[in-house]
Amino acid sequence: xxxxxxxxxxxxxxxxxxxxxxxxxxxxxxxxxxxxxxxxxxxxxxxxxxxxxxxxxxxxxxxxxxxxxxxxxxxxxxxxxxxxxxxxxxxxxxxxxxxxxxxxxxxxxxxxxxxxxxxxxxxxxxxxxxxxxxxxxxxxxxxxxxxxxxxxxxxxxxxxxxxxxxxxxxxxxxxxxxxxxxxxxxxxxxxxxxxxxxxxxxxxxxxxxxxxxxxxxxxxxxxxxxxxxxxxxxxxxxxxxxxxxxxxxxxxxxxxxxxxxxxxxxxxxxxxxxxxxxxxxxxxxxxxxxxxxxxxxxxxxxxxxxxxxxxxxxxxxxxxxxxxxxxxxxxxxxxxxxxxxxxxxxxxxxxxxxxxxxxxxxxxxxxxxxxxxxxxxxxxxxxxxxxxxxxxxxxxxxxxxxxxxxxxxxxxxxxxxxxxxxxxxxxxxxxxxxxxx
Amino acid sequence: xxxxxxxxxxxxxxxxxxxxxxxxxxxxxxxxxxxxxxxxxxxxxxxxxxxxxxxxxxxxxxxxxxxxxxxxxxxxxxxxxxxxxxxxxxxxxxxxxxxxxxxxxxxxxxxxxxxxxxxxxxxxxxxxxxxxxxxxxxxxxxxxxxxxxxxxxxxxxxxxxxxxxxxxxxxxxxxxxxxxxxxxxxxxxxxxxxxxxxxxxxxxxxxxxxxxxxxxxxxxxxxxxxxxxxxxxxxxxxxxxxxxxxxxxxx
Numbered sequence: 001x002x003x004x005x006x007x008x009x010x011x012x013x014x015x016x017x018x019x020x021x022x023x024x025x026x027x028x029x030x031x032x033x034x035x036x037x038x039x040x041x042x043x044x045x046x047x048x049x050x051x052x053x054x055x056x057x058x059x060x061x062x063x064x065x066x067x068x069x070x071x072x073x074x075x076x077x078x079x080x081x082x083x084x085x086x087x088x089x090x091x092x093x094x095x096x097x098x099x100x101x102x103x104x105x106x107x108x109x110x111x112x113x114x115x116x117x118x119x120x121x122x123x124x125x126x127x128x129x130x131x132x133x134x135x136x137x138x139x140x141x142x143x144x145x146x147x148x149x150x151x152x153x154x155x156x157x158x159x160x161x162x163x164x165x166x167x168x169x170x171x172x173x174x175x176x177x178x179x180x181x182x183x184x185x186x187x188x189x190x191x192x193x194x195x196x197x198x199x200x201x202x203x204x205x206x207x208x209x210x211x212x213x214x215x216x217x218x219x220x221x222x223x224x225x226x227x228x229x230x231x232x233x234x235x236x237x238x239x240x241x242x243x244x245x246x247x248x249x250x251x252x253x254x255x256x257x258x259x260x261x262x263x264x265x266x267x268x269x270x271x272x273x274x275x276x277x278x279x280x281x282x283x284x285x286x287x288x289x290x291x292x293x294x295x296x297x298x299x300x301x302x303x304x305x306x307x308x309x310x311x312x313x314x315x316x317x318x319x320x321x322x323x324x325x326x327x328x329x330x331x332x333x334x335x336x337x338x339x340x341x342x343x344x345x346x347x348x349x350x351x352x353x354x355x356x357x358x359x360x361x362x363x364x365x366x367x368x369x370x371x372x373x374x375x376x377x378x379x380x381x382x383x384x385x386x387x388x389x390x391x392x393x394x395x396x397x398x399x400x401x402x403x404x405x406x407x408x409x410x411x412x413x414x415x416x417x418x419x420x421x422x423x424x425x426x427x428x429x430x431x432x433x434x435x436x437x
Numbered sequence: 438x439x440x441x442x443x444x445x446x447x448x449x450x451x452x453x454x455x456x457x458x459x460x461x462x463x464x465x466x467x468x469x470x471x472x473x474x475x476x477x478x479x480x481x482x483x484x485x486x487x488x489x490x491x492x493x494x495x496x497x498x499x500x501x502x503x504x505x506x507x508x509x510x511x512x513x514x515x516x517x518x519x520x521x522x523x524x525x526x527x528x529x530x531x532x533x534x535x536x537x538x539x540x541x542x543x544x545x546x547x548x549x550x551x552x553x554x555x556x557x558x559x560x561x562x563x564x565x566x567x568x569x570x571x572x573x574x575x576x577x578x579x580x581x582x583x584x585x586x587x588x589x590x591x592x593x594x595x596x597x598x599x600x601x602x603x604x605x606x607x608x609x610x611x612x613x614x615x616x617x618x619x620x621x622x623x624x625x626x627x628x629x630x631x632x633x634x635x636x637x638x639x640x641x642x643x644x645x646x647x648x649x650x651x652x653x654x655x656x657x658x659x660x661x662x663x664x665x666x667x668x669x670x671x672x673x674x675x676x677x678x679x680x681x682x683x684x685x686x687x688x
Contacts, residue, residue, distance in 0.1 A: 387489055387490070388523070390512045392544075
């Protein structure tokens, strides 16, 4: 039994909020091989309670709409003005509509060197590898900071996908989240096991639901590599909270990039545990927010436990018309994690005086031979560069877009696959172009 | 081509008059040089003409091909045919040099109501022009001016000039930071663009650039005015005797 110290302070509001939410959700699924994991997750959650506005980790982001019993409605967005993402990439598509698996739009869940299985099907079986992973990394990730919405997800997720890779996956798995119901409240949980020396790329895209709680647990064994590129949908009123938990063994690689454009509330948490020696964990994000109701939060926790680990956090936010961006990133270097190389940068481009960026970088180091650096900046567009472009005949609006893309480039460069990076860049360009004054 | 009349300019932020009545006409097909001591207003003149913020024209006019340019935005001046080769070319991380060049070329074409250059055609032209300036494929791919040496930056300015084919080129201390070989290369690039329909205004401290880019007319600027105008021999006089004699003569 794992033990997570509960750091949340007792509060009557928290108890009431938690009870109200659980009341709507009802009983957990007590059948199949994940039943035990769900039960312990529910116990964890009940002990912690759901986030409270005064919790330290929710200081810059209001949790109320993520916590309330029913999802606030979110109008559907017509995205027909742009080409579907990853269209030119040969991939295995797994489609969820408002959090419900859609076999008609999905490919058959078969690929050489890879085992795919829907979570919902595990209710009928007692033996499955995912049993050793489901909720395990999430539970580990509750220390030192509680992440109740992830525990809630483990307890109640209605579906998701379990992927086990034993080889180099021939093509990426693309999880597509369509949103068709304005009041949908979806919870999905994915477990991914990358065996020694195996490789997998997972692509995610789409708004998913009016309110979406997603959890992904990724276990990468010796020398394995996991790549993740995610584009969160444009639906303006959608609310999303995501958690990615990863555990890395010796020489394992984990790289994740997220693009967020619009969505009134996004909280993306990445919890990376570099347990082995010589492992690499990169997490990056580019977000674009327009309007006073836009709120985007990246919360990252990197824990270095092994020797010679490398971690990078690169987050860039473009904020305009009163949008808010949040970054909370922590690097923990445990005793003995010598030769750790930790890098963290969070930057915002504020396109007007009403927008704001709140950053809390943290380092906690218990080893004496490490290199850790962090930086955080907020600024306006570089006037020198802007004039240079204009003096060559590039109109102001186009020059501003170019400078904005230039600002985001460092985050996009974190994507290894050039084709996918190109896709993401053209998305960003299109978003900017649509908003030209 | 370029006509400047009684141009008076002050800094927007402070009450400091920089240009105090500049009169200058550069004819098509001619190369004019402006020399002058530090702080005489040479660079300010180039910035004001190209439309940089921070300056206020208090009196006077400037026109390009008969069209008043002072009320135009920087990009409109560029589309009208004005080009400034920067003394300190700006680094823009994240924007590829090629993308930048193509965006600029097509933006100008669009502004003039001309057809945009296709990707293939652009590539062909840019490769050819880059080659003569000894700009390799790697420099074209890299972000604009990032990690470029002083000489590479100036060559990149000339490449932009060659691609944009402006009517009026202003070169602001293009020789600064260049060794002799790099200066020759840059000068060759400029000379290749000399044309009956194109005017040049070369701002420099030193005569040596003018050995390579031979001017038709040389102006001496001091304290915000053109104080003396002559032929190429004026530049030699400055080289030999400095500005003191000329300025004393004026006083």
